[in-house]
Amino acid sequence: MNKLKLILLFLIAGVLLAGAGAGGAWWLLRARAPAVAGETPAPAVEKDKRNYKYVSLDKVIVMLRSDSGAPMSHYLAMDLVFKAEEKAEKHTKEHLPLLRSIAVKALSAYTLEEALNKSIDDLTVDVNRAFTEGYARDNAEQPFVEALISKLIIE
Template identity: 50%
Template structure:
């Protein structure tokens, strides 16, 4: 074999290897793109919120406590659609009554020691108990406390 043929064979082998490596890399990149894909957009909320403002409750007094103490809360009801939103609005007097009954059980010390989550849980439990006792469907998914003042 002459020296020219040997150089041509080696050059061909190098070009063939480089071409195969480039093609393999291109094929691998096509399936494993390094570009970050955008996350899907969040779904718009379909919930409707109904507010019940200024529920004022007199807290139970400690024995010998000369001052009256109050709790004021704003409650927001999370309804799933327009029909249930209307049902919540129609039942606001009942919901106000249940809220007052549930919160009037607390003393100043006990109410002050509760977190918002614990107070929300107490109120939601009272609503569920009332709707179960009346054997009717609760028209809201949950109640949220949007404002709390204890004096």
């Protein structure tokens, strides 16, 4: 009886090992399937190798409007960071007064409700659009890649 249990135990262990081996082989074949089937694998994403500097523009403060257009005692305060290529860092710093003006003009159109209902991503898109349009209007090249919001307060 003892020998029977031992043989049965070895038989079960053998079946489990064979199943694990078959599962591992299936897993490896599935991972290589696109190459085996002649499909081309997805190209690797090329990394951006440019060096960037980040230029800060602190305390862009705008009074928000009421629905009727009159100024309210509510405001929006925002700190911006401009992602600029290393060679354009100085040029971006020279443009900070213009960038502040464009940001204030774009943000001053918001009412309190509009500002509260916008996400940071939405505001980032709006501010970047305002910078792009401002530079296009002046037929000038934008000295930075994108503007990012580093701080936002709506009071």
